Amino acid sequence: xxxxxxxxxxxxxxxxxxxxxxxxxxxxxxxxxxxxxxxxxxxxxxxxxxxxxxxxxxxxxxxxxxxxxxxxxxxxxxxxxxxxxxxxxxxxxxxxxxxxxxxxxxxxxxxxxxxxxxxxxxxxxxxxxxxxxxxxxxxxxxxxxxxxxxxxxxxxxxxxxxxxxxxxxxxxxxxxxxxxxxxxxxxxxxxxxxxxxxxxxxxxxxxxxxxxxxxxxxxxxxxxxxxxxxxxxxxxxxxxxxxxxxxxxxxxxxxxxxxxxxxxxxxxxxxxxxxxxxxxxxxxxxxxxxxxxxxxxxx
Numbered sequence: 607x608x609x610x611x612x613x614x615x616x617x618x619x620x621x622x623x624x625x626x627x628x629x630x631x632x633x634x635x636x637x638x639x640x641x642x643x644x645x646x647x648x649x650x651x652x653x654x655x656x657x658x659x660x661x662x663x664x665x666x667x668x669x670x671x672x673x674x675x676x677x678x679x680x681x682x683x684x685x686x687x688x689x690x691x692x693x694x695x696x697x698x699x700x701x702x703x704x705x706x707x708x709x710x711x712x713x714x715x716x717x718x719x720x721x722x723x724x725x726x727x728x729x730x731x732x733x734x735x736x737x738x739x740x741x742x743x744x745x746x747x748x749x750x751x752x753x754x755x756x757x758x759x760x761x762x763x764x765x766x767x768x769x770x771x772x773x774x775x776x777x778x779x780x781x782x783x784x785x786x787x788x789x790x791x792x793x794x795x796x797x798x799x800x801x802x803x804x805x806x807x808x809x810x811x812x813x814x815x816x817x818x819x820x821x822x823x824x825x826x827x828x829x830x831x832x833x834x835x836x837x838x839x840x841x842x843x844x845x846x847x848x849x850x851x852x853x854x855x856x857x858x859x860x861x862x863x864x865x866x867x868x869x870x871x872x873x874x875x876x877x878x879x880x881x882x883x884x885x886x887x888x889x890x891x892x893x894x895x896x897x898x899x900x901x902x903x904x905x
Contacts, residue, residue: 612772612860613746613799613878617792620879635801638794641725645771646786646809648718653810657767659739664822665698668737668764672702673728673755675719677800678743678769678807679704680711685811691825691840694832694869700815703728705751722754729758733759739783741814745771745803747778755783769810771803786810823896825905826851826874831897844870851904852877875900 609615620634626635647652660670660772672682683702689695705724706715717723734740740759742752747770756766760781767772779785788810790802819825824832829851835841847870848859854877866873866883875886878901893899 610773611746611748612792613803614797615792616796617794620794622829623794627735631715635794638802639805642788642790642805645790646806646813649786649788649810652786653813654782654817656741656767656786656814657821659767659783660814660818661821663737663739663765664818666737668735668739669698670700670818671729671734671738671740671759672700672743672811673725673740673752674743675705675710675749675751676714676716677804678745678749678752679706681683681804681807681811682741682743683711685808685815689815689819690834691836692830693819693834694834694871695819695824701732703732703755715888719749722750722757724803725751725753725755726758728863729755729762731903734759734762738764739767740764741767741769742782743769743807745769745799745807747772747774762777769807771799771806783844823894823898826871826897829904831871831874832895833870835863841868844868844873848873848877871895871897 620791623631623634626634658680663670672686674682683704686700686702689700690697704710709715710718740756742756744752765783767786768778768782769786771788771790774785774787788806790806793801793803795801800868829847831847833840833844835844844863845856845859848854848862849856851874862873862877863870866876871890872883872886874897875889876883879886879889889900
């Protein structure tokens, strides 16, 4: 197949996959998936650079905005949607833009990716500006919708990055503030980038947002203390965090959590400092959200 993009190359190791048994297919796919983590690891420096850019955007009152199409767009929307329940962030703080809009999340809308002007319009609709960081996700590196969005974002003064799974061009690396390119190799099924490329994308996005949230003080030790209790699972987790960090029983943890409006970090300060919820929030605000600065290191 005459295509320079690594994501479109034919994988010789799976060239006869249609002759394999079910267990042989499982083993083949698994052996290829093992290459993904190594490819992501080789991009450790640009991923760290992306974390820094996201932190800078958030501290300036800006946002992280993902832009993609198909699988890439869905993964961006997914990562953005997971931030509020996990880290208590405002839903606008991390956003996902997918070509084709909401319908494309559940139904294939492949033609939507062919229009760079629609990508630019999506950026304008969100009022992107100098404080924002826009990360384009296109594993093939060529999606017009993504390029249109990033070009407009740069015109509006935003920082931009690009995540792809093929060799980046020199133009790409010189255009954006960061380029992340985990080279996972040809897919088991030629061109099916929902597989290894999709897995690599999920790993990278997880690392970027988790790293940024840690840097912003939304994690204490390795506990997600900035979570907001919105369901029984999260309430259980919040109470367990409080029993562990405050050395109190479950009933006391429940009372603190209720008094804090379901916000674990506030409840933890209340328990440690013996203050009410309002004072706990003031202390956290003065420390820019850092629990360590308010109550000391987690023991």
